[in-house]
Amino acid sequence: MHEYLFVFQSLTKAQKAITLLRNHGIVASLVHAPELAQRSGCGYGIKVKGAAGHQSAAILRAADVRYDRVFFSKQDGRAEENGL
């Protein structure tokens, strides 16, 4: 399944983002960011379904909740950084 992973250094910021997305009806789950997504160790990620990626990015930007990086995971399990 295609998924987007929005990565945050701050747990609180990730929680703020997840609350915001859920308030917009977007199913989102909080995860510890995988090693691939960490630049400086220990970060947090929010997973959303592929179809909700663009809308999620727009909602977060509009609310000035800034994520550090975004990854897109493909069906084969590989993830690559995305420029959302």
Place this chain on the structure above:
Amino acid sequence: MIYLDNAATTLPKPPEVLQAVNRALINAGSLGRGSHAASVYASEIAYRCRSAAASMFGAAPEQVIFTFNATHGLNIAIKTLVSKGDRVVISGFEHNAVLRPLVAVGADIVVVGRKLFDPDDTFASFRAAITKETKAVICTHVSNVFGYILPIEKIAKLCMKERIPLVIDASQSAGTIPLSLRDLGAAFIAMPGHKALFGPQGTGVLLCGDVEPLPILEGGTGSVSRSTEMPDFLPDRLEAGTQNTPGIAGLLAGIEYVAENHSFINKHEYELMTCLKKEIDRVKYDLYAADHRIQSGVLSVVPKEHSCESFAAKLADAGFAVRFGLHCAPLAHISAGTDKNGTIRISVSAFTKMDDIEKLISFMNSEK
């Protein structure tokens, strides 16, 4: 025991607080330290508590920092803003939680506004004392000794106009008097979680305004772990080490209790205080009382025929829990002229019964 020392810590706590602490002790892991269910549960409690506090005090969740108590928060605020020799203007009703850190950093302390229950004089004295050299203004919202409500909105406006960072000690007001970080434009607002917010002891909140706060404790935060420095973002920058999740769970339940019962709490405390001020025999006691608009739920009294210490002992023997002495606020007592013997402080909460107040009044008025 009839507990009337709620200015020290509220007792009892709402049953919801006890239940929340208990649930957290059973279920909560370390918040922000893993993706397993126990850690996620703890992290959710913390975020809900930040959001509830943010909503109550006009802040964003990330501006809500968990502290051990108000003193911890005030130390962060003072050590961020004040260096040796800096001129700092404070009110004449500050607690040692403000005075001692200022002395420790070697601040040039200017004490203003020593007239009790005179908000016009308090404001005028702040206005007169603030100069271009002033590095910070620190002001309690409510005196822990006398319940005096200082004119914090006017002082905050003055500080905004003069662009001087303001630190507010909300130890006696948070949970009873509305406060907004956003509206007041304060650099910091420090408050305990265990007083009128009804959380457990060992909890507190520091609201951080538009400042770059200096950590006074460094350590693990569950974020940017490869860096040897503290994160540059809030709340992580100020929250090193394992947090007090059971306490935070209790604080959340306390904040929710206050949010749901605010009108009742205000009305109830007003009625209790009105009864105390009206019925305590002024022939036998000096009362430090004022209109409810400038006095919160704290009343200081001084017996005319007894020392405070001996009369407080009589009260204790009769089952009344009050606090006598200087209440860790010698400055406030110097301002009010009660520093020689202190006062006896009676302080109420939402759980104080009118029957308890009547018993206290009856005991006090019948004493010879």
